[in-house]
Every structure is written in C-alpha cells, then in structure tokens.
Amino acid sequence: MPLNCWEFKKCGRQPGGDRVADLGVCLAASHAKAGGLNGGTRGGRICWAVSGTLCGGKAQGTFAQKLPTCLVCEFYRLVRAEQGEHLQSLKELHQRY
Template sequence: MKKLNCWEFKKCGRQFGGEKVSELGLCPVVIEISLEGTHDGESGGRACWVLEGTICKGYIHGNFIEKQRECEKCDFYEYVKQQEGNNFLSIATLLKIIEDYNNREL
C-alpha cells in the first residue's frame, strides 16, 4: 500500500500544480528537502506537523509552537503515526534532522 503524503491525504491543493496554489500559495511542505524520505514520504509530506505555513481547517498556520497542539489531533498525523509504528520519528528527531540539514557544510 502506498504511503500518502499530506497533500494527497488532505487534498489541500497546495502541491506543485495544485488547484489552490494561485489562491493560497505553494505549501512549504512540498519544498522542504531536509525531510525528503522521512517516513517514506516526498519532501516534508509525511512530517508536515513540524513545518510552518501549512494549512488546516481553512487557514494557514503560523509557527511550529502555534500549530503543534492542532497537528497532534490531526487525522493525517494519526495516519502516519499508525503506519510507522515503532519507526515513527519524534518531533525532536524531526527538528534535529532539519537543523542538521540547515547547518551542513556546503
């Protein structure tokens, strides 16, 4: 069974070529390369709860702190958590992956 990314599961339309990109902009999840492959997803598509600027309940969420409680109640978060089981990466681990990627030497 294919593991869905958030834009496939939630059908937000903010992915490349999505029907809501002109209205709401391209979602930062689809360009977050530091999380490529995380939970077998594309870009940040299976770890969207640690990224700013995602949409939920019709509005774009701000920073990580503001959105975290809502994300932990999200059906997609639970979907990924259930699929990954013991391989589900903690929020701290995901944030460390992003930090390490951003601090890498080029």
C-alpha cells in the first residue's frame, strides 16, 4: 500500500498520532472526501491540495500559497513518480464536494 504523507514525513499528526495533543490532527489526515485519491487514506496522498496543512511545523496556507513549497517537497515528488500519468490532484479533489 502506498505511503501517506504522515507516514513518509513521520509527523505524528494522523488520528492517534503522537503529536496530535500538541499540534492537532492534520487536515490532510482528516480529509475524508479525499480518501482514495492517488491510493491514499483520506488526504494522505494529496496533501499539497489540502489548505492549511503544516509542513516543518508551520501552516502552509491555501493551495496557491503553499504550491511553491509543495512542488519541491520529497513526498510530492514521490507521489508524482509512483502515480505517473495517473496522478490525481486538485481537480479530482474538488469534484468530490
């Protein structure tokens, strides 16, 4: 099964994670409507499209604000490589609303 962002980054912000008491559950880890996109659990393999996620302990803001950081992220690059031409992104996420 493909890794989710919280498994790759080892941030501990998934439900039941060891950092939830300090930082709360990550929005990507609780984004149920994104479940299954790129083979992930909740928003775990489309975190770059989920507004308000933390990276490096800081809120990254909206999709537009965080995109430059996400494009150079090792996890984003991993998902892109694994998914290839089947990479699902913002369009598919918004179609689920």
